Amino acid sequence: MLDQLFKKKPVLFLMLLLPLLCSSIMVPETDFLKDSKVTPGKLEFFRDSVRFEVSGTIPIESALSPRSPKLSLLFKSSESFIRFEDIELTKKVAEYVYKESFVLAYEPWMEGAFLEAQFFQGKKAQTDPYQKKILARGVITTPLLAKIGNVNPDEPIPQVGLFISTGVLDADLSRSQEFLVKFDAGSSTIKMNAANKKAIADLKSFLTENSSVMSFKITGTQSPESSEGKSSKLGMDRAEAVKKLLLESNVSLKENVTEIKARTNDWFDFRLQLRGYEKLSTQRKDQYYAVLLDGSDYQSQSLSLKKIPGFTQVANELFPGLRAAKIEVVAKPLPGLNQTQSALLQNALNDNSASSDLDLADWAIAGETTPRLEDKAKIYSKMTELFRSVVPYNNLAVVKMRQAQRTLDQATKAKLWKEANELLYQASKIGTDPYVLHNQGQILVLQGNIWEAYKKLSDASVLTRNQDFLKYNESLRGALDIMRGDYKLATLRFDYAYSEPKDFFNKGLAYYLSKDYANATLSFEESVMSGRNYGYGFYGLAMVAAQNAQTEVALLQLEKAINASELIYQKALVDPIFEEIRSSDEFFQIFKPSVTINEK
Known part of the structure; x- marks a missing residue:
């Protein structure tokens, strides 16, 4: 039958057979999206x-x-x-x-x-x-890492808002200062020359003006010279010698805020010196940073540095500054009301009278030295009845802002922000003040209105030359510069002596996004040193390491970062910055929860 069909209608037969033949031939499928x-x-x-x-x-x-x-x-x-x-x-x-x-x-x-x-x-x-x-x-989304006062789960609540100080007290802003005691090469004996006498005198003066010490660090350092030795013993001896001198000079060192340590075989202090060293060109400094940040060991870096032209002169001028003990103090003034004034204050708070035996400065000091926000609110609220001044309206607004930071209920938070804004509006009607503008800007930042907030903060900086205020205001303005994409401009905002890890982190972020990885590394390291439990400094170092294809360093820093914050943990899992190392077993190993002995 098939033979007859083939003879009579061969074309029809081929048409029936063709699909079967084609299906047996493997034709590669075209990848239409190959070039996409x-x-x-x-x-x-x-x-x-x-x-x-x-x-x-x-x-x-x-x-x-x-x-x-x-x-x-x-x-x-x-x-x-x-x-x-x-x-x-x-x-x-x-x-x-x-x-x-x-x-x-x-x-x-x-x-x-x-x-x-x-x-x-x-x-x-x-x-x-x-x-x-x-x-x-x-x-x-690296720019969104900028710290602007937002509250995140499992992280310390950021301090927001600026109180107006009377000038007698500036309780909200801590002050930090460094003092350097120098030594002869290879020695841990303090010579009371003019420079060291001045350092101790300046320290005493600083502590007299700022009697509430929050942190006191003495770090003994050594230069890389052979006479300085290779162990940290000399550095620790120097630190202990300075501690002994301070105690003999009647400088009180509280154990819970005092830290004595030493650094050796570490180029960190040398890198800090290079930053302010003006006798090197930018290109020559880049040569130094290229060595200091290459991830090799201390001895290898030492050999590489010696090959840089002019290193001998640099060493002669900078190494003496490493034969030292650095004293780093963070402190604040602690004035307050006396017993009689405190009694008058309580009488006024319990009285409905529209007058008081205390003046505006006394009330302001009472508000600033009172630790509890609820007590501050009572004092500043009463002040609005007694005095027509920007101070109580602004400071009560700051209390509302900080109460808003401490609530998880969004409706309550919005209500407190609204009340704070109304108080700041009343303050602005009394007088134009940079603190009022800053606080209005901070609320706008927390509400997500970045561009309007930036204008408020810019206007605030124009109105004052107070360095403590500018340091705080410009740090927030710099964080907004990061979010606005003006990375180079942001680096200029952080030209102040900071003590908070968040400010060092924001500074490092500005440098990182400007592709200045050497200064970014220094700033992230400073963030880590000022707060080792603050994981963002480690995250910054991990980003720099990933950028420089230093996989092992990136994983090491990333592990420290994710252990400090759940938010960082979640971000690291999706951040494309780590895409090249995310496929490795080592990457996912650091995310596995630790297993205790009892669980095994």
């Missing part, structure tokens, strides 16, 4: 948006392939998604070409999202793509 790419290769947050370009080609195989081609994008996370309109395809001789730019207003869910190209062909109503390709995973 996104620029930049890693999506980044910049200012308030995510900007990228998608481009590529789709090969034309024949008149029927691809058939009715369509290309679209999907940006999706577990929380939300954006499906874009089809990308326009321009037909050429042998391919379709496409290039399209996108600007997305950033939303938090985008940080863990992926960008996927989806190719369709065939029926127009088709919902499942013919091919898919992930172009990018996550969004780099």
